[in-house]
Amino acid sequence: MDLKSGYPFWAVKNGLMTTFDTLQQNIDTELVIIGGGITGALLADHFTTQGYAVTVIERREIGWGSSAASTALLQYEIDTHMVDLAEQYGEQNAYLAYQACADAILQLKHIVSNFADVDFAMQQSLYYASNDKDAKRMRDEFALRRKYDFAANWLDPAALKAQYGIEAPGAILTELAARIDPYKTAHKLLRRVRSNGGQVFERSAVSSLQATESGVTMLSGSGHRIEAKHVIIASGYESQTYLQQSVAKNHSSYAFITDPMSPAALGKLTDTMVWESARPYIYMRTTGDGRLLVGGEDDTIDIPGKRDAKVQKKATTLADKVHALFPQLEFEQGFAWGGTFAETDDGLPFFGPHEELGSRVHFAMAYGGNGISYSVIGCELLQAWIEQKEHPLKSLFSFSRLSD
Numbered sequence: 001m002d003l004k005s006g007y008p009f010w011a012v013k014n015g016l017m018t019t020f021d022t023l024q025q026n027i028d029t030e031l032v033i034i035g036g037g038i039t040g041a042l043l044a045d046h047f048t049t050q051g052y053a054v055t056v057i058e059r060r061e062i063g064w065g066s067s068a069a070s071t072a073l074l075q076y077e078i079d080t081h082m083v084d085l086a087e088q089y090g091e092q093n094a095y096l097a098y099q100a101c102a103d104a105i106l107q108l109k110h111i112v113s114n115f116a117d118v119d120f121a122m123q124q125s126l127y128y129a130s131n132d133k134d135a136k137r138m139r140d141e142f143a144l145r146r147k148y149d150f151a152a153n154w155l156d157p158a159a160l161k162a163q164y165g166i167e168a169p170g171a172i173l174t175e176l177a178a179r180i181d182p183y184k185t186a187h188k189l190l191r192r193v194r195s196n197g198g199q200v201f202e203r204s205a206v207s208s209l210q211a212t213e214s215g216v217t218m219l220s221g222s223g224h225r226i227e228a229k230h231v232i233i234a235s236g237y238e239s240q241t242y243l244q245q246s247v248a249k250n251h252s253s254y255a256f257i258t259d260p261m262s263p264a265a266l267g268k269l270t271d272t273m274v275w276e277s278a279r280p281y282i283y284m285r286t287t288g289d290g291r292l293l294v295g296g297e298d299d300t301i302d303i304p305g306k307r308d309a310k311v312q313k314k315a316t317t318l319a320d321k322v323h324a325l326f327p328q329l330e331f332e333q334g335f336a337w338g339g340t341f342a343e344t345d346d347g348l349p350f351f352g353p354h355e356e357l358g359s360r361v362h363f364a365m366a367y368g369g370n371g372i373s374y375s376v377i378g379c380e381l382l383q384a385w386i387e388q389k390e391h392p393l394k395s396l397f398s399f400s401r402l403s404d
């Protein structure tokens with residue numbers, strides 16, 4: 001499966017940053033993480049810090065899967081409204097999920113605080129109603145978020161027009177959001193893992209996996225034997241291939257990035273990411289070098305060749321929508337790309353074991369628009385699973401919710 005098409009900006013900008021070895025020996029270790037994207041990198045960094053002997057195995061180059069294509073808006077706002085989650089799982093669970101995402105943004109800020117150049121920056125997030133019907137729903141959403149003290153303000157049409165130049169029936173403005181370069185972050189994290197004694201292999205696939213009650217045995221594509229007490233499958237949207245049960249649907253999402261613009265031209269967009277309530281949505285945020293990164297136009301295409309053929313047309317549609325929203329904004333379109341994107345029915349991720357593979361094989365399916373925030377949450381959550389400890393999100397973010 002080809003996870004991305006076109007020219008994902010991070011890979012173009014950073015190139016191949018670090019070379020890691022390919023697997024050329026048998027391995028016997030405590031924890032193997034299959035996948036060297038942002039999820040595997042965050043997990044490897046976390047577990048190494050917690051004293052685990054960790055080996056990461058990546059079939060492509062590090063970060064070269066979906067993480068290279070991500071637009072990497074970090075939000076506490078899940079694609080599924082808090083009111084909808086509350087209806088489905090109860091208000092307390094909805095609060096736990098939203099609060100965990102809010103905490104994840106600040107945790108990630110801390111995790112990357114020693115990396116000078118991963119383009120991490122705190123942002124505001126403006127979520128505007130695309131139509132009157134959505135504005136009504138969003139008012140309920142705003143009220144529930146305020147009830148639980150989430151950072152949020154309501155902007156009426158006049159305030160929205162005056163402050164952002166956007167004509168819409170209302171918006172939720174929040175001060176808790178951030179942006180990052182996910183590809184560079186994955187590289188930097190895995191370099192740190194290597195310096196802290198972990199092993200990282202790229203261009204090395206896990207081709208088979210067999211779990212028993214005492215451990216897991218895997219074979220690499222090169223025929224090497226890999227033994228581990230625990231395995232985490234952090235293989236992004238390819239993780240589904242380890243399961244017979246279908247737990248998510250693959251879609252495609254598209255993005256383009258402009259040439260750098262001045263802070264004067266970008267105005268409030270410099271530190272405010274913008275997204276809308278319509279589906280498929282459009283969203284945008286800036287980069288540290290003043291580019292506007294625009295994404296959305298998701299569709300149900302799951303065939304890389306078909307996605308590839310659509311990239312330019314989708315980028316043009318996205319650019320037209322930016323022009324309609326901000327008629328004064330002049331920009332030159334730079335790179336455009338598309339990427340595979342998996343979604344669960346309720347917008348929540350899956351972390352932990354699945355009954356098909358037993359208790360020593362854990363999944364890190366950070367699926368949904370908040371994938372990177374979910375990956376951060378997954379670090380402590382999977383540690384709780386492995387160490388058989390309590391965690392408030394263990395049940396809600398597990399496969400058990402599919403059978404409840």
Ligand SMILES: Cc1cc2nc3c(=O)[nH]c(=O)nc-3n(C[C@H](O)[C@H](O)[C@H](O)COP(=O)(O)OP(=O)(O)OC[C@H]3O[C@@H](n4cnc5c(N)ncnc54)[C@H](O)[C@@H]3O)c2cc1C
Binds near residue numbers: 039255339373
């Ligand atoms: C266009 C787009 C926009 C997005 N925007 C956002 C956003 O704004 N905010 C946000 O939070 N999230 C966003 N996401 C989602 C986010 O990018 C993902 O959640 C995240 O990148 C997934 O990282 P990952 O490490 O789980 O997957 P990946 O980066 O795909 O890494 C998984 C790795 O596993 C490897 N692998 C698979 N099978 C094997 C095997 N058998 N052996 C060894 N290695 C294997 C793959 O090669 C791959 O590199 C977006 C995604 C896309 C595509």
